[in-house]
Amino acid sequence: MDSSRREIRGGWAAVSEGFVAAVGGPGTEPEAGRTIDASGCLVTPGLVNTHHHIFQNLTRAFAPALAGDLFWWLRTLYPVWSRLDEEAAYVSAWIGLAELALGGCTTSTDHLYLHPRGGGDLISAEIEAARALGFRFHPTRGSMSLSEKDGGLPPDSVVQDDDEILADCERLIALHHDPGPGAMVRVALAPCSHFSVTPDLMSRTAELAERLDVRLHTHLAENADDSALCESLHGCRPVELLERVGWGSDRCWVAHCVVPDASEIDRLARWGTGVSHCPSCSQLIGLGVAPIREMRDAGVPVGLGCDGSASTDCASMWLEARAALLLARLRGGPEAMAAREALEMATLGGSACLGRDDIGALEPGRAGDLVVWPTEGVQFAGALSDPVEALLRCGPVSARHTIVAGEPLVADGELTAAGVAEMLARHRRIAGEWLNAATGE
Numbered sequence: 001m002d003s004s005r006r007e008i009r010g011g012w013a014a015v016s017e018g019f020v021a022a023v024g025g026p027g028t029e030p031e032a033g034r035t036i037d038a039s040g041c042l043v044t045p046g047l048v049n050t051h052h053h054i055f056q057n058l059t060r061a062f063a064p065a066l067a068g069d070l071f072w073w074l075r076t077l078y079p080v081w082s083r084l085d086e087e088a089a090y091v092s093a094w095i096g097l098a099e100l101a102l103g104g105c106t107t108s109t110d111h112l113y114l115h116p117r118g119g120g121d122l123i124s125a126e127i128e129a130a131r132a133l134g135f136r137f138h139p140t141r142g143s144m145s146l147s148e149k150d151g152g153l154p155p156d157s158v159v160q161d162d163d164e165i166l167a168d169c170e171r172l173i174a175l176h177h178d179p180g181p182g183a184m185v186r187v188a189l190a191p192c193s194h195f196s197v198t199p200d201l202m203s204r205t206a207e208l209a210e211r212l213d214v215r216l217h218t219h220l221a222e223n224a225d226d227s228a229l230c231e232s233l234h235g236c237r238p239v240e241l242l243e244r245v246g247w248g249s250d251r252c253w254v255a256h257c258v259v260p261d262a263s264e265i266d267r268l269a270r271w272g273t274g275v276s277h278c279p280s281c282s283q284l285i286g287l288g289v290a291p292i293r294e295m296r297d298a299g300v301p302v303g304l305g306c307d308g309s310a311s312t313d314c315a316s317m318w319l320e321a322r323a324a325l326l327l328a329r330l331r332g333g334p335e336a337m338a339a340r341e342a343l344e345m346a347t348l349g350g351s352a353c354l355g356r357d358d359i360g361a362l363e364p365g366r367a368g369d370l371v372v373w374p375t376e377g378v379q380f381a382g383a384l385s386d387p388v389e390a391l392l393r394c395g396p397v398s399a400r401h402t403i404v405a406g407e408p409l410v411a412d413g414e415l416t417a418a419g420v421a422e423m424l425a426r427h428r429r430i431a432g433e434w435l436n437a438a439t440g441e
Helices: 054-059 070-081 086-102 122-133 162-176 199-212 224-234 238-244 262-271 279-285 292-298 317-332 339-353 387-393 420-439
Strands: 012-016 019-024 041-045 047-049 105-112 136-143 188-191 216-220 252-256 274-277 302-304 370-374 401-404 407-411
Touching (some): 041 339, 041 387, 047 317, 047 339, 054 070, 054 086, 054 105, 054 420, 070 224, 070 420, 086 105, 086 401, 086 420, 105 122, 105 401, 122 162, 136 162, 188 199, 216 238, 224 238, 238 262, 262 292, 274 339, 279 317, 292 302, 292 339, 302 317, 302 339, 317 387, 339 387
Parallel strands (some): 047 105, 105 136, 136 188, 188 216, 216 252, 274 302
Antiparallel strands (some): 041 370, 370 401, 401 407
């Protein structure tokens, strides 16, 4: 699939020096130094994850937080997450990105908004893990400045003051952000939410992003309670607040956006503000069903996100694409979405949210990120007429091969990175320490 939505049966894609050099039909294959046989498979662009909280995979299915609503969930987990340090950030990112690669993801953002005092340089630790794996990474320097004493949800130990936050944002961009084509690391700025930072920090962050030419990200309109809280705190609904603080632009993409009304959808479309749809999280936490059909019809750029592993507990972009297909049809009927649209949100939609024109499609000049999906075997028996529909209707499916910048991260269904067992052991040790500290065992 290229940016014109062209599909080639029996085709091929050639990657050279990290970029797609050519694509074509059967019988025209060029000479190659290395080939991957995709017989009986579907080849797609690499999937793009537009919203995640990777460190949360250290608290998957955390029992004390499972029975409450969004705010209960957050209040229960903030004290546990306050133990986050550089080792935990590195190990959780390594495991989280490896998991995403197994599900066909080649580019992921991460919204790391929690920076405990004494925790160290958490964003750099994540970036180091991504580089070790060869994964294309868009970390966002998240922030929280309002603690419980200020009327917020988190404890004092995980919030920072505005000047400290903005100085660190600028440091990280200077250290890691690559604006060039095919960049493996780009940094965005991401105050957590309207109820965890001040409007002044939102405004100053937008000004900094404009000056440094980086993108903006935040949670927005997660559910009806979130919108009601925004009206109580700020005297307006979330989309209007976004405009007040200078975020109403195509520099911004927001997570969830489950409860916008028609006028707010039109406003997002007019601005070019992207939306990261997180369908599994919406179901598991009971946020509601976002009006994705209406957003796409209005021209809002819509991508897909896994969201945090403590709210979704499974980081698979294939699963999110399938869930997006099913939820849209649940909300709007069987004609509300086809598999190709869900796949488009997971690829071109994701690249639009991240402000990139060099990923999300298989065409010359784009990054050499692609996925080879199996379409044969027991799960696909009888699925002969349309392999794209079959990819998301059948399954479950994991990638046979996941390739980033021409290099395989997954080959024959297995991670190519060395040391998987060691990293899993480190992850289990850290998660166990966190659990024991939380439960007093």
